[in-house]
Amino acid sequence: MSEFLHMGGYAAYVWPSYGLALVILVYNLIGPLAQHRRLRAAILRKARRAGRHAR
Amino acid sequence: MGIKRFFHQMGSPQYFYRVAGLWIPWLLGASLLLLVIGWVDGLVYAPTDYQQGDSYRIMFIHVPAAWMSMFIYMVMAFSGLLSLVWRVKMGEVIAVSCAPIGASFTLLALATGSLWGKPMWGTWWVWDARLTSELILFFLYLGVIALYGAIEDRRVGARAVAILALVGVVNIPIIHYSVEWWNTLHQPATITKLGKPSIVPSMLIPLLIGALAFKLFFFATVLMRARNELLERDRNTRWVKNLLEAEAK
Numbered sequence: 001m002s003e004f005l006h007m008g009g010y011a012a013y014v015w016p017s018y019g020l021a022l023v024i025l026v027y028n029l030i031g032p033l034a035q036h037r038r039l040r041a042a043i044l045r046k047a048r049r050a051g052r053h054a055r
Numbered sequence: 056m057g058i059k060r061f062f063h064q065m066g067s068p069q070y071f072y073r074v075a076g077l078w079i080p081w082l083l084g085a086s087l088l089l090l091v092i093g094w095v096d097g098l099v100y101a102p103t104d105y106q107q108g109d110s111y112r113i114m115f116i117h118v119p120a121a122w123m124s125m126f127i128y129m130v131m132a133f134s135g136l137l138s139l140v141w142r143v144k145m146g147e148v149i150a151v152s153c154a155p156i157g158a159s160f161t162l163l164a165l166a167t168g169s170l171w172g173k174p175m176w177g178t179w180w181v182w183d184a185r186l187t188s189e190l191i192l193f194f195l196y197l198g199v200i201a202l203y204g205a206i207e208d209r210r211v212g213a214r215a216v217a218i219l220a221l222v223g224v225v226n227i228p229i230i231h232y233s234v235e236w237w238n239t240l241h242q243p244a245t246i247t248k249l250g251k252p253s254i255v256p257s258m259l260i261p262l263l264i265g266a267l268a269f270k271l272f273f274f275a276t277v278l279m280r281a282r283n284e285l286l287e288r289d290r291n292t293r294w295v296k297n298l299l300e301a302e303a304k
Contacts, residue, residue: 004098004099007109007110007112008103008108008109008110009108009109010108010109010110010112010174013110013113013170013171013173013174014098014109014110014112014113014170016170017113017116017117017166017167017170017171018094018098018116020116020163020166020167021116021120021163021167024159024160024162024163025090025272027159028155028156028159028272028276029083029276029279031155032276032279032280032282032283033279035280035283036279036282036283036286039283039286039287039290040286040299040302042290043286043290043295043296043299044299044300044303046290047296047299047300
């Protein structure tokens with residue numbers, strides 16, 4: 001296991017590469033999900049306000 | 056269902072939104088599964104390289120990321136072309152949704168290239184043709200994002216973005232052929248060349264699995280962003296209000 005983590009002496013280059021790939025994948029998922037939640041809340045808030053005024 | 060009818064229906068925001076919502080979980084699921092298989096295969100089972108030792112395992116990230124950086128750019132430019140020439144509104148939505156994902160994969164290609172270059176070439180960076188043209192690609196993506204953000208009217212912004220994206224297409228063959236046209240530290244193409252790829256199958260397979268995983272991941276996330284873009288653009292329309300109110304119940 002420690003030999004695997006050692007990556008033949010290149011651990012300091014190999015693991016950051018995979019780590020950064022993970023960070024970028026997670027960012028690409030969280031980003032649009034958070035934006036979706038924000039947008040939905042904003043549109044619903046506005047629709048409810050408009051609905052109240054109409055009554 | 057005829058292909059013509061399919062494209063006609065996908066041009067309707069409401070229909071696109073719904074169908075994209077059905078595809079996203081499957082695309083994401085398949086992509087993450089392939090990613091785990093590809094990475095485990097690449098990190099554990101692929102043999103150590105006789106020249107580069109284990110440092111070459113960075114390739115399983117670096118090469119798919121670099122392919123994606125160019126593939127996403129072509130999708131963005133082609134969608135832009137559809138929106139400019141045939142006024143396909145969905146083309147605008149896809150084009151602007153491509154840019155942040157493309158920028159992030161380009162950054163990944165550049166950073167992993169640096170991390171691979173340091174132990175193999177002895178330097179993080181050189182101003183050679185391949186590296187410089189890939190850096191220009193990153194700036195093109197940033198330019199597209201900034202330009203779209205700077206223009207208030209979304210339709211005008213999307214048109215400007217489409218033109219910029221199309222002009223930037225000239226950079227794509229430069230990136231691809233840079234390793235042939237100029238003397239460079241970067242190694243020439245191993246896979247995307249005519250004839251047999253000069254790589255053993257035990258290394259090629261995890262590379263291709265990883266590349267497919269990234270591609271499916273891009274399709275999933277570009278649809279997620281396109282759905283948001285549609286909500287934003289159509290926020291005052293009935294279909295958006297009906298949809299969100301139905302979901303909220």
